[in-house]
Amino acid sequence: MTDLDYFFDPKSIAIIGASDTLRFGYTTTKYLLNSKFKTYPVHLTKTEILGHKSYKNIKDIPDDIELAIILVGNKHVPQAIKDSIEKGVKGIILESAGFAETGLDKHIKLQDEIVEIIKKSKTRVIGPNCVGISNFSNEFTTSEVQFHRVVKGDISIVAQSGVLGNVFIDWGSSQNIGFSKSITLGNKIDVDEVDMLQYLNDDPETKVITVYLEGTKRGKELMKTLKKMKKPVLILKNGRSDIGSRAVKSHTSSIAGDDRIYGAMFKQHPGIFRVDNFYELFNIAHIFSSQTLPKGKNIAVVTGSGSLGILACDEIKRQGLTLASLSEESVQKIKKIIPDWVSIGGTIDLGPSQGTTLIPSLRVLFNDTNVDAILFIFTVPRGPLEEFEGFGEGIQMGFQLLKRLSEKSNKPCVVVSFGSRWVFEFIMNIASKLNIPVVERIKHAVMAFRMMYEYQQSLAFQK
Amino acid sequence: MTDLDYFFDPKSIAIIGASDTLRFGYTTTKYLLNSKFKTYPVHLTKTEILGHKSYKNIKDIPDDIELAIILVGNKHVPQAIKDSIEKGVKGIILESAGFAETGLDKHIKLQDEIVEIIKKSKTRVIGPNCVGISNFSNEFTTSEVQFHRVVKGDISIVAQSGVLGNVFIDWGSSQNIGFSKSITLGNKIDVDEVDMLQYLNDDPETKVITVYLEGTKRGKELMKTLKKMKKPVLILKNGRSDIGSRAVKSHTSSIAGDDRIYGAMFKQHPGIFRVDNFYELFNIAHIFSSQTLPKGKNIAVVTGSGSLGILACDEIKRQGLTLASLSEESVQKIKKIIPDWVSIGGTIDLGPSQGTTLIPSLRVLFNDTNVDAILFIFTVPRGPLEEFEGFGEGIQMGFQLLKRLSEKSNKPCVVVSFGSRWVFEFIMNIASKLNIPVVERIKHAVMAFRMMYEYQQSLAFQK
Numbered sequence: 001m002t003d004l005d006y007f008f009d010p011k012s013i014a015i016i017g018a019s020d021t022l023r024f025g026y027t028t029t030k031y032l033l034n035s036k037f038k039t040y041p042v043h044l045t046k047t048e049i050l051g052h053k054s055y056k057n058i059k060d061i062p063d064d065i066e067l068a069i070i071l072v073g074n075k076h077v078p079q080a081i082k083d084s085i086e087k088g089v090k091g092i093i094l095e096s097a098g099f100a101e102t103g104l105d106k107h108i109k110l111q112d113e114i115v116e117i118i119k120k121s122k123t124r125v126i127g128p129n130c131v132g133i134s135n136f137s138n139e140f141t142t143s144e145v146q147f148h149r150v151v152k153g154d155i156s157i158v159a160q161s162g163v164l165g166n167v168f169i170d171w172g173s174s175q176n177i178g179f180s181k182s183i184t185l186g187n188k189i190d191v192d193e194v195d196m197l198q199y200l201n202d203d204p205e206t207k208v209i210t211v212y213l214e215g216t217k218r219g220k221e222l223m224k225t226l227k228k229m230k231k232p233v234l235i236l237k238n239g240r241s242d243i244g245s246r247a248v249k250s251h252t253s254s255i256a257g258d259d260r261i262y263g264a265m266f267k268q269h270p271g272i273f274r275v276d277n278f279y280e281l282f283n284i285a286h287i288f289s290s291q292t293l294p295k296g297k298n299i300a301v302v303t304g305s306g307s308l309g310i311l312a313c314d315e316i317k318r319q320g321l322t323l324a325s326l327s328e329e330s331v332q333k334i335k336k337i338i339p340d341w342v343s344i345g346g347t348i349d350l351g352p353s354q355g356t357t358l359i360p361s362l363r364v365l366f367n368d369t370n371v372d373a374i375l376f377i378f379t380v381p382r383g384p385l386e387e388f389e390g391f392g393e394g395i396q397m398g399f400q401l402l403k404r405l406s407e408k409s410n411k412p413c414v415v416v417s418f419g420s421r422w423v424f425e426f427i428m429n430i431a432s433k434l435n436i437p438v439v440e441r442i443k444h445a446v447m448a449f450r451m452m453y454e455y456q457q458s459l460a461f462q463k
Numbered sequence: 464m465t466d467l468d469y470f471f472d473p474k475s476i477a478i479i480g481a482s483d484t485l486r487f488g489y490t491t492t493k494y495l496l497n498s499k500f501k502t503y504p505v506h507l508t509k510t511e512i513l514g515h516k517s518y519k520n521i522k523d524i525p526d527d528i529e530l531a532i533i534l535v536g537n538k539h540v541p542q543a544i545k546d547s548i549e550k551g552v553k554g555i556i557l558e559s560a561g562f563a564e565t566g567l568d569k570h571i572k573l574q575d576e577i578v579e580i581i582k583k584s585k586t587r588v589i590g591p592n593c594v595g596i597s598n599f600s601n602e603f604t605t606s607e608v609q610f611h612r613v614v615k616g617d618i619s620i621v622a623q624s625g626v627l628g629n630v631f632i633d634w635g636s637s638q639n640i641g642f643s644k645s646i647t648l649g650n651k652i653d654v655d656e657v658d659m660l661q662y663l664n665d666d667p668e669t670k671v672i673t674v675y676l677e678g679t680k681r682g683k684e685l686m687k688t689l690k691k692m693k694k695p696v697l698i699l700k701n702g703r704s705d706i707g708s709r710a711v712k713s714h715t716s717s718i719a720g721d722d723r724i725y726g727a728m729f730k731q732h733p734g735i736f737r738v739d740n741f742y743e744l745f746n747i748a749h750i751f752s753s754q755t756l757p758k759g760k761n762i763a764v765v766t767g768s769g770s771l772g773i774l775a776c777d778e779i780k781r782q783g784l785t786l787a788s789l790s791e792e793s794v795q796k797i798k799k800i801i802p803d804w805v806s807i808g809g810t811i812d813l814g815p816s817q818g819t820t821l822i823p824s825l826r827v828l829f830n831d832t833n834v835d836a837i838l839f840i841f842t843v844p845r846g847p848l849e850e851f852e853g854f855g856e857g858i859q860m861g862f863q864l865l866k867r868l869s870e871k872s873n874k875p876c877v878v879v880s881f882g883s884r885w886v887f888e889f890i891m892n893i894a895s896k897l898n899i900p901v902v903e904r905i906k907h908a909v910m911a912f913r914m915m916y917e918y919q920q921s922l923a924f925q926k
Contacts, residue, residue, distance in 0.1 A: 022851055097814075101769070102803040144846045149883075161770035163881070166844040170883035214770065238773050277774070277906075278881075306564070307624035307677065310701050311740070340565040351560075381629040383607045388485055418626070418741075420612075420633035421884065441740070 004191070004199050006090040007126065008135045008181060010067035014058045014089070016042040016080045017071035017096075018049045025071035025095070027144045032069075037140055040065070058087045067091045069132065069142050074098030077128065078113050085121045092118075093142050094127030100187050101129050115189050124195075130186030131165035136179050137205055143184070145169055151432075153178015154207035155285045158196045160185050160214045168278055175439075176432040177286040180205045194221045201229055208289045210281050211235045219265070226269045232288050232455050233272045236281045237262050270458030273451045280447065283439045287448035290435050291412035293456035296372035298324035299449055300346035300365045304354050304379035308418065309347045312375055312442050319450040323347065330368040337361055346371060354380065355391070358398045366405035373449050374413045376402065377442070382422050396430050403434040412452065414438075414445040467654070467662050469553040470589065471598045471644060473530035477521045477552070479505040479543045480534035480559075481512045488534035488558070490607045495532075500603055503528070521550045530554045532595065532605050537561030540591065541576050548584045555581075556605050557590030563650050564592045578652050587658075593649030594628035599642050600668055606647070608632055614895075616641015617670035618748045621659045623648050623677045631741055638902075639895040640749040643668045657684045664692055671752045673744050674698045682728070689732045695751050695918050696735050699744045700725050733921030736914045743910065746902045750911035753898050754875035756919035759835035761787035762912055763809035763828045767817050767842035771881065772810045775838055775905050782913040786810065793831040800824055809834060817843065818854070821861045829868035836912050837876045839865065840905070845885050859893050866897040875915065877901075877908040 013032060018041030019025040032039040033052050040061045041049035048054055055061050058068060058080075068084040070077060070092060077096050084092055099111035111128070118125050126132060132142030136152045143165040151173045157164055165184040172179060181203065183196050193213060200206045209231055216222045226233065237259070266272045275281050299316050301323070303309035316323050324346030326334070334341055337360045338351055348365065350357045365371050385391055399415075406413045415438045417427045428438045439445055476495060481504030482488040495502040496515050503524045504512035511517055518524050521531060521543075531547040533540060533555060540559050547555050562574040574591070581588050589595060595605030599615045606628040614636045620627055628647040635642060644666065646659050656679060663669045672694055679685045689696065700722070729735045738744050762779050764786070766772035779786050787809030789797070797804050800823045801814055811828070813820045828834050848854055862878075869876045878901045880890045891901045902908055 027846060027850075098803060104803065107803070144844055146846050149845070161768065163768040163770055163842055166846070167768070167842050167882045170844050170886065171881065174883040174885065212770070214773070238770070238777055277904075279904075305624065305626040305630070307626055307675070307701070310677070314701055340561060340567065340570070379626055379630050381607055381633050382612070383490060383609050383629070387490075418634065419630045420637040422637065423633065441742075443740070 006066045012065050013039040013067050014065045015069045020049045058083050065089050070094045085123050092125045093132040097129040099128045125190040127186040130184040131162040134182045151178040154180050156180045156200050156206040157182040157210050159212040172282050194225050197225045208285045209233045210285050213237045283444040284448040287437045293452045294373040297321045297453045298372045300324040300371040301375045302348045303377035306349045308377045315446040319446050324371045330364045333364045366409045376415045378417045399430050469529045475528050476502040476530050477528045478532045483512045521546050528552050533557045548586050555588045556595040560592040562591045588653040590649040593647040594625040597645045614641040617643045619643045619663050619669040620645040620673050622675040635745050657688050660688045671748045672696045673748050676700045746907040747911040750900045756915045757836040760784040760916045761835045763787040763834040764838045765811045766840035769812045771840045778909040782909050787834045793827045796827045829872045839878045841880045862893050
């Protein structure tokens, strides 16, 4: 196993191809030069970059360099790598594109050339064709992450694609999903998902790992590594076999075959879960990271809308979970709170007077030993939330109770919010302070409960 | 066929159970009393409601009343209905709950009692257990819709559930989805989805109809009506047979059986499309209502991210559509715009310099006769959008061109935006002025293209 800390907390950095104009790399250059990280710009012609002395070559820097970030045009990359190795860097993040991903012969050859160069060294390389690393705890990044807008947490990301280095972190943060580390791997001429899974498995700041995979060159090692993971891993894998070859003609049966092999590989290991899209990936990771594991598969539903409660029942069934069957004592208590309530298992329709029925209903459900997890469907429209004083306060009290009961009873809870973005943010702002996850889809909440239950089962089995 | 205009544009209104305190009905009372609609409050004890003279009984009002809105407690409903009928109202919107939906014998009997009363009259009744009607063009509503926040459009909603009367309209409006009319039907003791489908089929303000159905009591009439529809109808139907009975024990095979019958019914009629959740329902309706129908099933993809482009290809395949195969002329033109571009059918990865590649790429795609529809995947993060002057302007120009080319070539176009909510709203604000739909899911865009293509095929077949 390799210690790759220098990629996440480098003692000194050189940016080869540092940019002070509005092109690729400008944001990274500007951010790092003005950060606490000791950073040296390297540029062929400029002697100064954004007020910092610039060097013609990395070898001219009068200091040890631990990490080189390479941003130069593809044809300059082999020399930049040679120079970096000679300088004695431990790691290189090679962001430049224009290699095997284009599918053009000349670019494939260029990539082969750099593979040959690094083979002879001990220097580790991430890339090419990537946006590198972000570490949310020390705020080191080679990507365009805006840390003042990002939510810090314990979800880490391993991805081939650059879009996960910023666009989906932006999205996650606007949903209050907190991240720890993100790694985009690009064409993977050296460091790959196996290395990073091993690294994150031992990373104390990572609790849940999310992976976006387009293919692996080390199937056996990936299988072995997945088997050893001590943390839940959520994987999104698309239908293609390898991003290295972009000359995809169509979705042929051979690719579908590949996909079945991946599917089988993921299924062999409890704790490895496959999802279908980016929203599932991060919402489920969010629930995994913030909630305790359910001890059983009995889900109770508290809902402001009967129809959405029914759709939740459909989803619980679809995921192979069970609608909780409340104890007779709970049924009697709920009937006192909501006189018109009719027992349909564990679904409590709060009715029009949610303000008075929510809190006592939650007490009953969390205390019922037949309930393992609680799904709360929030459906109050913007109008009354804005108009009626005390409504917001009442909801805040409800959520505080939710948190206390969830901790005391050691049962997970997820809120699904329906309505305008304003309502979603209203609820998210309350819930985020209590670390209660809020999602927009019933499906994501119930899928998370299913996976968490399976994970809990696999842990119990290992004991 | 019945003319139900008095439900949507009543000449005079009585609110029985008008409320000037913060309880159910308060918002409706306050809104209608201060609106252009001639409205009279009716209350058993109060002589004045929110500054308006109140009447003890609807029969005391010295004016003809076309529509009665009933908000009183369930046990007062039979008398309120009798009085309304005696007054000679054409329609009643019965919002009160506490009838068959609770599953309790006494409530089922109460509902039967009102069914008997209305049977003998010509008065039509919507409800009970609903939030009634909203008409977005004249701003009449019996629900909690806030018209100043709502986007007006030509999508209408027929739903059993009240949650569609406000919560999902809130949501739709925050996604720039425009509505025409919404009807929540509740327990459907009289007016049902068949009546409303017939009404909306002839409504000049409705272009696309969305339906949330939990069950029908008039299967044959529904089939006949669906067959006659001149507009696309999107249906969300959950697994349950009838909302009237809430004593659902579990999802039994008999209910699954029902669901198969509904599925088969919907499939028999081209122009009727079944969806799986509320987000699909409204996003697809939005695309249907704003875009021209594709003439073929060849979809071109313009994307800022290779990975998302690949996921789009997966989805195009999954929906039974085809990735457009560009003409040789187009291929040569694209290669001049993006030198490293490699032909993988109709997917154009704009690369890092989207600012210069987007506009010429769009020109090529819209002009290619092998392309029937365009999917544009937008993935610029917030940072550069905010920081670089002229970026927003460039995007605006791109979208204007998109609109012009789409109209000129008569090909539909959908934008999928990935990233933070800020980015989504940035793009939506530009696109909404041009009536270009922006959605968050590749799946919704591609499903819409598939349904629109099928709809176009069925229209062509009828000619």
